Amino acid sequence: MSDERVYCSDLCLASGEPMLGTATQVDVWLLLEYKPVWRAKAVENNDLAAATKGWIDRTVAAVEARDAKARVQFVRRPELDTALTTLFVSESGTLRRFEGEGYAEIQHLDIDAAPMDEVDEAQYFVCTNGQRDLCCARYGLPVYAELRALVGGRAWQTTHLGGHRFAPNVLTLPQGAIYGRVFAEDVAEFTTVIERGELSTRHLRGRAAYPPEAQVAETLVDGNLASVEGGAVTFRTANGLTTVNVEPGTPYEIIASCGKTETEAVVPLQLAARLRPETA
Numbered sequence: 001m002s003d004e005r006v007y008c009s010d011l012c013l014a015s016g017e018p019m020l021g022t023a024t025q026v027d028v029w030l031l032l033e034y035k036p037v038w039r040a041k042a043v044e045n046n047d048l049a050a051a052t053k054g055w056i057d058r059t060v061a062a063v064e065a066r067d068a069k070a071r072v073q074f075v076r077r078p079e080l081d082t083a084l085t086t087l088f089v090s091e092s093g094t095l096r097r098f099e100g101e102g103y104a105e106i107q108h109l110d111i112d113a114a115p116m117d118e119v120d121e122a123q124y125f126v127c128t129n130g131q132r133d134l135c136c137a138r139y140g141l142p143v144y145a146e147l148r149a150l151v152g153g154r155a156w157q158t159t160h161l162g163g164h165r166f167a168p169n170v171l172t173l174p175q176g177a178i179y180g181r182v183f184a185e186d187v188a189e190f191t192t193v194i195e196r197g198e199l200s201t202r203h204l205r206g207r208a209a210y211p212p213e214a215q216v217a218e219t220l221v222d223g224n225l226a227s228v229e230g231g232a233v234t235f236r237t238a239n240g241l242t243t244v245n246v247e248p249g250t251p252y253e254i255i256a257s258c259g260k261t262e263t264e265a266v267v268p269l270q271l272a273a274r275l276r277p278e279t280a
Helices: 009-017 050-065 134-154 184-195 212-220
Strands: 029-033 070-076 084-091 094-101 123-127 154-160 169-175 178-179 202-207 226-229 233-237 240-248 252-254 264-266 269-271
Touching: 029 050, 029 169, 050 070, 070 184, 084 154, 123 134, 123 233, 123 240, 134 184, 178 226, 202 212, 212 226, 212 252
Parallel strands: 029 070, 123 154
Antiparallel strands: 029 084, 070 154, 084 094, 123 169, 169 178, 178 202, 226 233, 233 240, 240 269, 252 264
Protein backbone atom coordinates (compact mmCIF):
# COMPACT_ATOMS: atom_id res chain seq x y z
CA MET A 1 0.00 0.00 0.00
CA SER A 2 1.47 3.35 -1.02
CA ASP A 3 1.77 6.06 1.63
CA GLU A 4 2.38 8.77 -0.97
CA ARG A 5 0.35 11.86 -0.10
CA VAL A 6 -2.52 12.78 -2.40
CA TYR A 7 -3.37 16.47 -2.79
CA CYS A 8 -6.93 17.67 -3.38
CA SER A 9 -5.73 20.19 -5.97
CA ASP A 10 -4.10 17.44 -8.02
CA LEU A 11 -7.25 15.31 -7.88
CA CYS A 12 -9.44 18.24 -8.90
CA LEU A 13 -7.20 19.17 -11.82
CA ALA A 14 -7.16 15.57 -13.04
CA SER A 15 -10.96 15.37 -12.82
CA GLY A 16 -11.42 18.37 -15.11
CA GLU A 17 -13.90 20.01 -12.73
CA PRO A 18 -14.75 23.49 -14.11
CA MET A 19 -13.85 26.47 -11.92
CA LEU A 20 -16.24 29.10 -13.28
CA GLY A 21 -18.91 30.12 -10.82
CA THR A 22 -17.02 28.95 -7.72
CA ALA A 23 -15.73 32.28 -6.38
CA THR A 24 -16.79 33.13 -2.84
CA GLN A 25 -19.41 35.89 -3.06
CA VAL A 26 -18.13 39.08 -1.41
CA ASP A 27 -19.25 42.72 -1.63
CA VAL A 28 -16.69 44.29 0.72
CA TRP A 29 -13.18 42.96 1.25
CA LEU A 30 -11.33 43.82 4.46
CA LEU A 31 -7.69 42.75 4.20
CA LEU A 32 -5.74 43.33 7.39
CA GLU A 33 -2.01 42.80 7.71
CA TYR A 34 -1.19 40.21 10.37
CA LYS A 35 2.43 39.10 10.46
CA PRO A 36 2.56 36.28 13.05
CA VAL A 37 2.09 32.62 12.14
CA TRP A 38 -1.38 31.89 10.77
CA ARG A 39 -3.38 29.09 12.35
CA ALA A 40 -5.84 26.95 10.39
CA LYS A 41 -8.70 29.41 10.92
CA ALA A 42 -6.50 32.46 11.27
CA VAL A 43 -9.13 35.18 11.18
CA GLU A 44 -11.09 33.55 14.00
CA ASN A 45 -8.12 32.12 15.94
CA ASN A 46 -5.28 34.59 16.42
CA ASP A 47 -3.48 36.71 19.00
CA LEU A 48 -4.88 40.11 18.07
CA ALA A 49 -5.84 42.36 20.97
CA ALA A 50 -9.47 42.34 22.04
CA ALA A 51 -9.85 45.93 20.82
CA THR A 52 -8.75 44.97 17.31
CA LYS A 53 -11.00 41.92 17.25
CA GLY A 54 -13.85 44.15 18.38
CA TRP A 55 -13.16 46.56 15.54
CA ILE A 56 -13.30 43.69 13.04
CA ASP A 57 -16.62 42.50 14.45
CA ARG A 58 -18.14 46.00 14.44
CA THR A 59 -16.95 46.74 10.92
CA VAL A 60 -18.31 43.49 9.52
CA ALA A 61 -21.62 44.10 11.31
CA ALA A 62 -21.86 47.61 9.83
CA VAL A 63 -21.32 46.25 6.32
CA GLU A 64 -23.89 43.51 6.81
CA ALA A 65 -26.38 46.04 8.20
CA ARG A 66 -26.58 47.55 4.71
CA ASP A 67 -27.30 44.11 3.25
CA ALA A 68 -23.79 43.58 1.89
CA LYS A 69 -21.46 40.62 2.37
CA ALA A 70 -18.14 41.33 4.06
CA ARG A 71 -15.11 39.06 4.15
CA VAL A 72 -12.03 39.50 6.32
CA GLN A 73 -8.65 38.28 5.11
CA PHE A 74 -5.27 38.43 6.80
CA VAL A 75 -2.41 39.46 4.53
CA ARG A 76 1.35 39.68 4.91
CA ARG A 77 4.65 40.11 3.07
CA PRO A 78 7.13 38.11 5.17
CA GLU A 79 10.17 39.62 3.43
CA LEU A 80 9.31 43.13 4.65
CA ASP A 81 9.86 44.08 8.29
CA THR A 82 8.24 47.45 8.94
CA ALA A 83 6.44 49.04 11.86
CA LEU A 84 3.48 49.87 9.64
CA THR A 85 0.31 47.80 9.51
CA THR A 86 -1.69 47.90 6.27
CA LEU A 87 -5.44 47.65 5.85
CA PHE A 88 -7.06 47.34 2.42
CA VAL A 89 -10.77 47.99 1.86
CA SER A 90 -12.25 47.04 -1.50
CA GLU A 91 -15.80 47.54 -2.75
CA SER A 92 -17.49 48.09 -6.12
CA GLY A 93 -14.28 48.00 -8.13
CA THR A 94 -12.37 50.37 -5.85
CA LEU A 95 -9.45 49.71 -3.52
CA ARG A 96 -8.35 51.92 -0.64
CA ARG A 97 -5.36 51.54 1.67
CA PHE A 98 -4.73 52.70 5.23
CA GLU A 99 -1.37 52.43 6.96
CA GLY A 100 -0.67 53.01 10.63
CA GLU A 101 1.77 51.95 13.31
CA GLY A 102 0.48 48.77 14.88
CA TYR A 103 -3.27 48.44 15.26
CA ALA A 104 -4.10 51.38 17.54
CA GLU A 105 -5.34 53.67 14.76
CA ILE A 106 -7.22 50.89 13.02
CA GLN A 107 -9.19 50.12 16.19
CA HIS A 108 -11.04 53.44 15.79
CA LEU A 109 -11.30 53.49 12.01
CA ASP A 110 -14.60 54.08 10.22
CA ILE A 111 -14.00 52.54 6.80
CA ASP A 112 -16.71 54.68 5.22
CA ALA A 113 -15.45 58.01 6.56
CA ALA A 114 -11.72 57.71 7.20
CA PRO A 115 -9.33 59.21 4.63
CA MET A 116 -7.46 56.46 2.81
CA ASP A 117 -5.18 56.25 -0.20
CA GLU A 118 -6.84 55.20 -3.44
CA VAL A 119 -5.02 52.25 -5.02
CA ASP A 120 -5.30 51.93 -8.79
CA GLU A 121 -2.54 49.42 -9.53
CA ALA A 122 -3.48 45.75 -9.32
CA GLN A 123 -2.70 44.02 -6.03
CA TYR A 124 -2.28 40.24 -5.94
CA PHE A 125 -3.29 38.18 -2.90
CA VAL A 126 -2.21 34.52 -2.98
CA CYS A 127 -3.66 32.00 -0.54
CA THR A 128 -0.66 30.38 1.17
CA ASN A 129 -2.09 29.13 4.47
CA GLY A 130 -0.85 25.55 4.65
CA GLN A 131 -2.30 25.19 8.14
CA ARG A 132 -5.75 25.37 6.55
CA ASP A 133 -4.96 23.14 3.57
CA LEU A 134 -1.66 21.68 2.42
CA CYS A 135 -2.31 22.61 -1.22
CA CYS A 136 -2.38 26.30 -0.38
CA ALA A 137 1.22 26.28 0.82
CA ARG A 138 2.47 23.63 -1.61
CA TYR A 139 1.26 25.54 -4.66
CA GLY A 140 0.62 29.04 -3.32
CA LEU A 141 4.12 29.81 -2.01
CA PRO A 142 5.86 29.29 -5.39
CA VAL A 143 3.24 31.52 -7.02
CA TYR A 144 3.83 34.21 -4.41
CA ALA A 145 7.57 34.06 -5.10
CA GLU A 146 6.98 34.48 -8.84
CA LEU A 147 4.59 37.37 -8.26
CA ARG A 148 7.08 39.09 -5.95
CA ALA A 149 9.69 38.85 -8.70
CA LEU A 150 7.34 40.41 -11.25
CA VAL A 151 5.23 42.97 -9.34
CA GLY A 152 7.23 43.49 -6.15
CA GLY A 153 5.33 44.87 -3.17
CA ARG A 154 1.99 44.50 -4.92
CA ALA A 155 2.09 40.77 -4.16
CA TRP A 156 0.75 39.58 -0.81
CA GLN A 157 0.16 36.30 0.94
CA THR A 158 -3.37 35.84 2.25
CA THR A 159 -5.47 33.44 4.27
CA HIS A 160 -8.16 31.05 3.05
CA LEU A 161 -10.03 32.27 -0.06
CA GLY A 162 -12.24 29.19 -0.38
CA GLY A 163 -11.89 26.33 -2.82
CA HIS A 164 -8.70 24.59 -1.67
CA ARG A 165 -9.05 22.14 -4.53
CA PHE A 166 -8.47 24.93 -7.06
CA ALA A 167 -5.13 25.93 -5.50
CA PRO A 168 -3.15 27.94 -6.21
CA ASN A 169 -5.83 30.61 -5.69
CA VAL A 170 -5.26 34.32 -6.31
CA LEU A 171 -7.48 37.32 -5.55
CA THR A 172 -6.86 40.44 -7.62
CA LEU A 173 -8.01 43.86 -6.44
CA PRO A 174 -9.48 46.31 -7.31
CA GLN A 175 -10.65 44.01 -10.09
CA GLY A 176 -12.40 41.86 -7.51
CA ALA A 177 -11.88 38.50 -9.23
CA ILE A 178 -10.78 35.19 -7.75
CA TYR A 179 -8.63 32.90 -9.88
CA GLY A 180 -7.62 29.27 -9.49
CA ARG A 181 -4.95 26.97 -10.88
CA VAL A 182 -2.60 29.92 -11.33
CA PHE A 183 0.56 27.83 -11.21
CA ALA A 184 4.03 29.34 -10.96
CA GLU A 185 4.69 28.77 -14.65
CA ASP A 186 1.51 30.73 -15.47
CA VAL A 187 2.34 33.85 -13.48
CA ALA A 188 4.03 35.85 -16.24
CA GLU A 189 1.13 35.34 -18.65
CA PHE A 190 -1.41 35.85 -15.87
CA THR A 191 0.01 39.17 -14.70
CA THR A 192 0.27 40.45 -18.26
CA VAL A 193 -3.48 39.97 -18.67
CA ILE A 194 -4.36 41.46 -15.28
CA GLU A 195 -2.10 44.48 -15.81
CA ARG A 196 -4.08 45.21 -18.99
CA GLY A 197 -7.20 45.41 -16.85
CA GLU A 198 -8.66 42.22 -18.30
CA LEU A 199 -9.94 38.99 -16.78
CA SER A 200 -7.68 35.97 -17.15
CA THR A 201 -10.46 33.70 -18.38
CA ARG A 202 -8.24 30.62 -18.38
CA HIS A 203 -7.85 30.88 -14.61
CA LEU A 204 -11.12 32.58 -13.71
CA ARG A 205 -13.30 31.28 -10.89
CA GLY A 206 -15.46 34.39 -10.88
CA ARG A 207 -15.89 38.02 -9.98
CA ALA A 208 -16.63 37.89 -6.27
CA ALA A 209 -19.29 40.60 -6.23
CA TYR A 210 -21.44 38.52 -8.59
CA PRO A 211 -23.60 35.50 -7.75
CA PRO A 212 -22.42 32.20 -9.30
CA GLU A 213 -24.69 32.42 -12.34
CA ALA A 214 -23.34 35.87 -13.23
CA GLN A 215 -19.76 34.73 -12.64
CA VAL A 216 -20.25 32.21 -15.43
CA ALA A 217 -22.24 34.46 -17.76
CA GLU A 218 -19.79 37.37 -17.57
CA THR A 219 -17.30 35.49 -19.72
CA LEU A 220 -19.60 36.03 -22.73
CA VAL A 221 -20.61 39.64 -22.24
CA ASP A 222 -18.81 42.97 -22.05
CA GLY A 223 -21.21 44.87 -19.84
CA ASN A 224 -22.50 45.61 -16.36
CA LEU A 225 -24.69 43.19 -14.44
CA ALA A 226 -28.35 44.25 -14.47
CA SER A 227 -30.20 41.29 -12.97
CA VAL A 228 -30.12 37.59 -12.19
CA GLU A 229 -33.39 35.69 -12.33
CA GLY A 230 -32.76 32.01 -11.86
CA GLY A 231 -30.48 31.00 -14.72
CA ALA A 232 -31.21 34.12 -16.78
CA VAL A 233 -28.43 36.69 -16.33
CA THR A 234 -28.93 40.11 -17.92
CA PHE A 235 -26.21 42.68 -18.60
CA ARG A 236 -26.32 46.29 -19.74
CA THR A 237 -24.07 46.61 -22.77
CA ALA A 238 -23.28 49.30 -25.33
CA ASN A 239 -26.01 47.77 -27.50
CA GLY A 240 -28.66 47.53 -24.80
CA LEU A 241 -29.67 44.65 -22.53
CA THR A 242 -28.31 41.18 -23.25
CA THR A 243 -29.34 38.00 -21.46
CA VAL A 244 -27.20 34.89 -21.02
CA ASN A 245 -28.73 31.61 -19.87
CA VAL A 246 -26.87 29.47 -17.36
CA GLU A 247 -27.81 25.96 -16.28
CA PRO A 248 -26.50 23.14 -14.06
CA GLY A 249 -23.87 20.95 -15.67
CA THR A 250 -22.69 17.40 -15.12
CA PRO A 251 -22.13 16.51 -11.44
CA TYR A 252 -18.61 15.77 -10.22
CA GLU A 253 -17.54 13.67 -7.25
CA ILE A 254 -14.78 15.64 -5.57
CA ILE A 255 -12.44 15.58 -2.59
CA ALA A 256 -12.96 19.08 -1.22
CA SER A 257 -9.73 19.40 0.75
CA CYS A 258 -6.56 17.58 1.73
CA GLY A 259 -7.08 15.14 4.57
CA LYS A 260 -10.61 14.24 3.51
CA THR A 261 -11.26 10.77 2.15
CA GLU A 262 -14.99 10.90 1.45
CA THR A 263 -16.12 12.35 -1.86
CA GLU A 264 -18.97 14.80 -2.21
CA ALA A 265 -21.04 15.74 -5.22
CA VAL A 266 -20.83 19.21 -6.76
CA VAL A 267 -22.80 20.50 -9.72
CA PRO A 268 -20.94 23.12 -11.76
CA LEU A 269 -22.77 25.77 -13.75
CA GLN A 270 -22.41 26.09 -17.50
CA LEU A 271 -23.59 28.31 -20.34
CA ALA A 272 -26.89 27.06 -21.73
CA ALA A 273 -27.53 29.03 -24.88
CA ARG A 274 -26.43 31.87 -27.11
CA LEU A 275 -26.79 35.49 -26.10
CA ARG A 276 -30.33 36.78 -26.25
CA PRO A 277 -30.62 40.52 -27.02
CA GLU A 278 -33.59 42.18 -25.36
CA THR A 279 -36.09 43.98 -27.57
CA ALA A 280 -38.12 47.01 -26.69
